[in-house]
Amino acid sequence: MDADPLSLLKVAHPRQPSSAVRRGGADSKALVALALAVLIGVSAGCAPRRPRGQGEVVAPHPEEGTAPVDVRISKGEFTVDDVRGRRLLEAQHDQIKGGYQPGTSQHTPVRMANVRARLFKEGHPQLVVTAPAAIWESGLLRAEQSVHLESVDGKTLLDGERGVWTAKTGGLVLEQARCRTLSGGKEDMRAEGPRAEYLDGVVTMPAGVRAFRPAEGSEARAQRGRWNTATGEMNAWGKVVFTNRAGRRVRADEARWLTRAQRINARGSVYLESPEGHATARRLDANTALKTVRLSGSARIWFNRLARRKANGEGARTKQGGPGTPGRQ
DSSP states (O other): OOSOHHHHHHHHSOSSOGGGOOTTOHHHHHHHHHHHHHHHHHHHTSEEOOOEEEEEEEOOOGGGOSOOEEEEEEEEEEEEEOTTSOEEEEEEEEEEEEEEOTTSSOEEEEEEEEEEEEEEETTEEEEEEEEEEEEEETTEEEESSOEEEEETTSOEEEEESEEEEETTTOOEEEEEEEEEEEETTEEEEEEEEEEEEEETTEEEETTOEEEEETTTTEEEEESEEEEETTTTEEEEEEEEEEEOTTOOEEEEEEEEEETTTTEEEEEEEEEEEETTEEEEEEEEEEETTSSSEEEESSOEEEEBHHHHHHHTTOOSOSOOOSBOOOEEO
């Protein structure tokens, strides 16, 4: 803006008691629009468009000097653009409210109730958010209660107890997060953790992750994880445990789970468990059924006695015993 928006607001400020500012009046509507535009513009550093909806401005009495002004609008919508005119936010709400201090740059956050909004990155729609309450301030959209988000194509779903979206980067942070992808209308994969960071279709969980594919029955747990929702690739680090439906298990320092190719690659201190025996190695490359396995790097294999007898065609009359003679690869 060329002029100070707060100075413009002071010009438009009515020189009469607050009781004379009536809901729905022409002067009141103009002041509502201007006040909220200033409020959002100051708080976001952006160029807001005129909000729609019925509202009121609680203005100070002339004798009150610089008393705060409270702005409320019910059942409306507003949009926010960045300084280059690109869309950042389109929100529908049951009520929006905020305030400012005339003659100063002080303002209160913009609070919205029952919000459904589209979030944009570089002018392109990125996510759709639904929340019972949200706060817009300084380019951040915060949901202090529960929050649900969906990608524009509806194939990625994100939920959290709390969330923060940053307009500048398009990044999202969720607490107590659950992230899911859909394929053919059914859940393809989900990942859960205390914290999730979402940016450009990639979910990072830095404080613990549990990932699961319902159709395959495979699960991975780790101290940290990164999941590309577009490719289905999951990378995990720190005490990784991968388990499939048959109970076969791989433990490793790090792993890469190629969900669509149904492959698992593990590195570090690899330990493989199966009904046939167990093995150790530095590297593992296998299918997620863990029946076709390649081990390398000081690999050692132990077969259970029962499994060894079956393999040698000797029958299975004896009980399963301890580990047999280790093999090498």
